[in-house]
Amino acid sequence: MDKAKRYNNIRLALDLGGTLLGWLFMFAIVLLGFSSWVEVIAFSVVSSPYLAFLTFAVIIGTVETTLFFPLSFYGGYILEHKYGLSNHTFRSYFWEKFKAFGVGLVIGLPVLLVFYYLLRTFPEIWWLYVGVFMFLVSIVLGRLAPTLIFPLFYKFKPIEDETLAAMIRERCGDAGMKVEGIFQFDMSKTTKKANAAFAGIGRSKRVILGDTLLEEFDHDEIDAVLAHELGHFEMKHLWKMMAVGTVFTFVGLYLVSVAYSFWIEKLGFEDITQLAALPLLTLLFGIYGFMSGPLQNAISRRHERQADRFSVEMRRDSSAMVRALEKLADQNLADRNPHPVVELLFHSHPSIEKRIAHLRAYPLKI
Ligand SMILES: [Zn+2]
Incomplete structure (x- = not known):
């Protein structure tokens, strides 16, 4: 088996194993009474239900992170080094994890509090309010992430290559897209993998290119990748995915609320707001997310094919895109031909x- 296949198989096994173990953990702590015990501890420290909820969430979160640390360290550090994909030092890896944890707390805790407020205030239709709230959170995060969150992890600066900058600006202009800037960032600090994207929504929209990409790709290849990204923009894929995602979220929240109420009764909890039962909610969200993933992936794959086609049509050339994909596959150690399932x-x-086959087969109308 070739190196890329082996790497991707291990990664898949880790992802699936981690997901399954995560579900088992949530299920086990409820059934074995650990979550009831943490609930008692939380109320012995504070009396407000909201503070008790936060205490409960922090304790469960800490126990879970600690238990799963070996798995996440293996996947995030050891495996990446073993396959020559990581530029992390031991120190930089932990520093990044620490920052991610901090960002998670700052964003996650207020979101969790609002969630718990909605659960307590609207016990019958909490799922509807939570859905609206999650939608708003995703818009705010999409708008703020490039300016507030990304810079915590990478240094962004306007790209130095003037010729490339002019070329990108022209491409975006042709497609009628306003971008706030074209930035490069020090992706090589942590990885050898390459990436480029449009980030942000509304006025924070920008082109971001990893320095790893700028080093390995020539202008034609970068242009082809950019034209692919512009395809997503032209065909409004982001908005379509958001619309689909919103429908999935509401359906999911409703199904989860029904299943949760059923379990609350079966397992003899007081009501849906009881702290000890909340890990079940996490479990149900996880299962739903996992089951709805394949459908969302199918839509995304369709969008990718359309964007590839757009790139070829816009540039009247498929060879640069083919070369770019070859390079990306090499640099990111992608499995070129994964099992169809x-x-x-x-x-x-x-x-x-x-x-690549699709790009090569696409007839160019000259
Ligand atoms: Zn794409």
């Missing part, structure tokens, strides 16, 4: 081999 269930992009 794996691709069907878990991949948001068609396999590199399929994309």
